[in-house]
Amino acid sequence: MQKEGSIVRVQNLNVWFRARTRFFDFWRSASRTFIKAVDGVSFDLNKGETLALVGESGSGKTTVARALMQLIRGAEGNIWFDGRNIVRTNRAERLRLRTQIQMIFQDPFDAMNPRETVLKIVAEPLNIHRKDLDAKRRVALVSKALRSVGLSPPEDFLNRYPHELSGGQRQRVLIAGALVLDPILLIADEPVSMLDASLKVEILNLLVELKRKRPLTYLLITHDLALTRYVADRIAIMYLGRILEIGPSQSVLASPLHPYTQALINVVPTLDRVWQQKQVLAGEIPHPSNIPLGCRFHPRCPEATGLCSKSQPAMKETEGQRLVACHLR
Amino acid sequence: MNRQLSLLKVKNLSVQFRLGDEYATALRDVSFDVHAGETLGLAGESGCGKSTAALAIMNLLPENGQIAGGDVWFQGKNLTQLPLKELRKYWWKDLSIVFQGALNSLNPVKTVGAQIAEAMIVRNGMDKMQAWDRVKDLFRQIGIRPERISEYPHEFSGGMRQRVMIAMAICLNPKLVIADECTTALDVMIQTQIMNLLKELKSSLELSMLFINHDLALIAEICDRVAIMYAGRIVEIGPVRSVFFEPIHPYVKQLLNALPRMEDSISRLHAIPGTPPRLQEIPEGCPFLPRCHQGDRRCGLEVPLMAEVYPDHWANCHKINPTGRK
Amino acid sequence: MLSILRKLNRKGTVGITVLVFLLTIAVLAPLLAPYNPRETGSLSDILKAPDRKNWLGTDEVGRDLLSLVLYGARVSLLVGFSSAFLSIFIGSIIGLLSGYFGGWIDDVLMRLTDLFVVVPRLPLVLITVAVLGPSILNTILVIGILIWAGTARIIRVQTLSLKERLFVERARSLGAGHLHILRRHILPNVLPLVFANTVLVIATSIYLESTVSFLGLGDPTHISWGMILHYAFVSVAMTYGAYWYVIPPGIMIVLAVLSFTMSGYALDEVLNPKLRSRT
Numbered sequence: 001m002q003k004e005g006s007i008v009r010v011q012n013l014n015v016w017f018r019a020r021t022r023f024f025d026f027w028r029s030a031s032r033t034f035i036k037a038v039d040g041v042s043f044d045l046n047k048g049e050t051l052a053l054v055g056e057s058g059s060g061k062t063t064v065a066r067a068l069m070q071l072i073r074g075a076e077g078n079i080w081f082d083g084r085n086i087v088r089t090n091r092a093e094r095l096r097l098r099t100q101i102q103m104i105f106q107d108p109f110d111a112m113n114p115r116e117t118v119l120k121i122v123a124e125p126l127n128i129h130r131k132d133l134d135a136k137r138r139v140a141l142v143s144k145a146l147r148s149v150g151l152s153p154p155e156d157f158l159n160r161y162p163h164e165l166s167g168g169q170r171q172r173v174l175i176a177g178a179l180v181l182d183p184i185l186l187i188a189d190e191p192v193s194m195l196d197a198s199l200k201v202e203i204l205n206l207l208v209e210l211k212r213k214r215p216l217t218y219l220l221i222t223h224d225l226a227l228t229r230y231v232a233d234r235i236a237i238m239y240l241g242r243i244l245e246i247g248p249s250q251s252v253l254a255s256p257l258h259p260y261t262q263a264l265i266n267v268v269p270t271l272d273r274v275w276q277q278k279q280v281l282a283g284e285i286p287h288p289s290n291i292p293l294g295c296r297f298h299p300r301c302p303e304a305t306g307l308c309s310k311s312q313p314a315m316k317e318t319e320g321q322r323l324v325a326c327h328l329r
Numbered sequence: 330m331n332r333q334l335s336l337l338k339v340k341n342l343s344v345q346f347r348l349g350d351e352y353a354t355a356l357r358d359v360s361f362d363v364h365a366g367e368t369l370g371l372a373g374e375s376g377c378g379k380s381t382a383a384l385a386i387m388n389l390l391p392e393n394g395q396i397a398g399g400d401v402w403f404q405g406k407n408l409t410q411l412p413l414k415e416l417r418k419y420w421w422k423d424l425s426i427v428f429q430g431a432l433n434s435l436n437p438v439k440t441v442g443a444q445i446a447e448a449m450i451v452r453n454g455m456d457k458m459q460a461w462d463r464v465k466d467l468f469r470q471i472g473i474r475p476e477r478i479s480e481y482p483h484e485f486s487g488g489m490r491q492r493v494m495i496a497m498a499i500c501l502n503p504k505l506v507i508a509d510e511c512t513t514a515l516d517v518m519i520q521t522q523i524m525n526l527l528k529e530l531k532s533s534l535e536l537s538m539l540f541i542n543h544d545l546a547l548i549a550e551i552c553d554r555v556a557i558m559y560a561g562r563i564v565e566i567g568p569v570r571s572v573f574f575e576p577i578h579p580y581v582k583q584l585l586n587a588l589p590r591m592e593d594s595i596s597r598l599h600a601i602p603g604t605p606p607r608l609q610e611i612p613e614g615c616p617f618l619p620r621c622h623q624g625d626r627r628c629g630l631e632v633p634l635m636a637e638v639y640p641d642h643w644a645n646c647h648k649i650n651p652t653g654r655k
Numbered sequence: 656m657l658s659i660l661r662k663l664n665r666k667g668t669v670g671i672t673v674l675v676f677l678l679t680i681a682v683l684a685p686l687l688a689p690y691n692p693r694e695t696g697s698l699s700d701i702l703k704a705p706d707r708k709n710w711l712g713t714d715e716v717g718r719d720l721l722s723l724v725l726y727g728a729r730v731s732l733l734v735g736f737s738s739a740f741l742s743i744f745i746g747s748i749i750g751l752l753s754g755y756f757g758g759w760i761d762d763v764l765m766r767l768t769d770l771f772v773v774v775p776r777l778p779l780v781l782i783t784v785a786v787l788g789p790s791i792l793n794t795i796l797v798i799g800i801l802i803w804a805g806t807a808r809i810i811r812v813q814t815l816s817l818k819e820r821l822f823v824e825r826a827r828s829l830g831a832g833h834l835h836i837l838r839r840h841i842l843p844n845v846l847p848l849v850f851a852n853t854v855l856v857i858a859t860s861i862y863l864e865s866t867v868s869f870l871g872l873g874d875p876t877h878i879s880w881g882m883i884l885h886y887a888f889v890s891v892a893m894t895y896g897a898y899w900y901v902i903p904p905g906i907m908i909v910l911a912v913l914s915f916t917m918s919g920y921a922l923d924e925v926l927n928p929k930l931r932s933r934t
Contacts, residue, residue: 056516069828098830110821115843124839125829166604167375174825196374197543201587202600223517226589230598253591265591267521269546271573272590280521284486 247322370552442478567642667921741799750810
């Protein structure tokens, strides 16, 4: 069940996709290949915090987000939210969930219908969930949302089309759209990765501001460790479908426990470490249909031992509310 | 003025694009040199014109783009005046380019080895044996097992394909390699691998490079000098350390303040208010004025000229005193 | 609308001009026609070559050809438009459902579409009209049911790609149901394509109607260009050398089909950005 003070509790979440078998595999009795996008993920999301799910491609971070958002089928395990298990839901439950959990997407331009105005886009959740509202009330709620994301005066923006907005403005519009139903959980899927450096800050600062004024909790999906340092309370590092380490962001970044975390921190390109020697991991991330046995990171781990190739390490709690999945820690 | 030999000399280059009935000025009066043996970075955010500069140098501008003024000199020859037939002789042999999304620039029905070998046979008149040997050599240099030369592009991962593109770019030992956002869209670990490869090749082959990227940290890692662009103009140019530790232009200063660090004590990052101007409607005067915290009337009327503030470190801003700091 | 017209190239302008011309004569036929087309003449008026009294000559029962051709525009265009709209209606629905829902619905509907692509049109028309009897309504129905397959495929492809767009995923994440997504996101973005495709389908319909009528399966109580050609053929006017009987309706059919086709391609270029040449 849910822990006191946590808004979401994920337990052993599995999202396995059946790999498309080629026609001639039909009569092969060999087992079907699965793409294990999420393979045994557990974490708590505490009320009011910003948890960053950090990982490279194939880490499964996006799939976790989509499972929470009810956008994919075939998830197994437990997702406790507001007292209920939402890993499998029916239509009525999903509808109710949509008013409580909202999502912000990576590409603000593609997330908007090019033929609709800002008003229509931001009002869309109201059209679905609050059909009782009349047009005047809708405009009022939309304007309030636009104001809260810094698009003032709202009247200037209501009738604009997506192509008439700048990159930063587009993302703000979408954030407004996510807030108009007063959700309690906001899942941000790479919200700034497509924005220029000077704009990233603008949007991230906005998200931080918003959290101050409302009872919001954020799940931030990202690959950018440097930025998470400024906005995340806790960080979870994911690799090939599993969480390898999770803890308060300051301590994880200052003294990482898992070798993968250490490797990731080593290679982040920022101006204050340009001329340091960067130790890079050899090789590449294996395909999620071919996850290494034992610890999935062991083929690339500089500290791997014999045990690492045989058994998968479980998450262990260490001091400072930190959890790590490694045989050597 | 630096008396080194200029390999590439871009002088007052201007490029316009026709978009419907409007013209967008993608480059305005851009001038920079790449000297033999050095790596110059072209940095800036989207729309600043850095990729356009690369395309203009190689005469690869799309149909609706044209050079509206200025010249591109390469080893003493004016490339902008050359007919395409003549210019083609330079491609791959003296001047080559690695693109972003090179992942999709490889011919899917040919083996990667064949594609590189073909470039060498056709361009350099090598015979097949020589060419394939060289391909194997190149693979060793880029860190891929030579046996893989007979594999097809889809059998390689994104990072590997980028390495293949780099191999193709250096196969004929060009004098200058243009790397246009060649690390974007790669995972950070792979990105670092590619950067390390580029750094290695840079020293072992004594390459001169024009390194185009929006990530200032990557630029700082590999470049000797950097030119920062904004709205089609170069606003600051100079040695990398000088520009990043002692920035002159307000845009550069504000941009540096917006970049996250890993090791300082956490303070707020500061965004730059506003947005870059539409390239179809660039205002009079300094294009950065609407977002500048130091602008005044003069900035809105006159375009500032480049002035040397520190040794070989130039910026164009009205607020600088050419004899020293502001 | 006007902005679209402004963007058309020469091909489109010519096409639309001719189109407007044809529509005008169809609408104004009663005012423009010098005679009642059904009015037959005396023996001396049969198969007269074009002269001052009959600008396009007469047919084998003395009817004025010019009036026939002008009135013929009405039926040809009417049947053309109606059957086109019917087929587009069917094709769009099938394409939308197929593309949006995918799975077995897609499989079944696409196999059905394949069937209609493969079936030879003329034999099908002949059999159907023979069974149902020749009338305008039947002609419209038959043509409509014959040609929806092309539209269905085009709409399906567009729907498939739209379904994957981020704004559709956003709508889903907001809790939108299928109807909401189809109505608000898929349909409006598919309509421009439908519009351009419509014009091309009309061209095909007009052509098919002419064929059906020419073969004698059209409604004998109505005049269409195809019917005129049919009577021209049946009355052996050609052997008589009555070029005025055959050429005018023939030219009209060609003009109609060409103008709709040209307009259709031009509209497609304007509304479908991928086809637009990079100018």
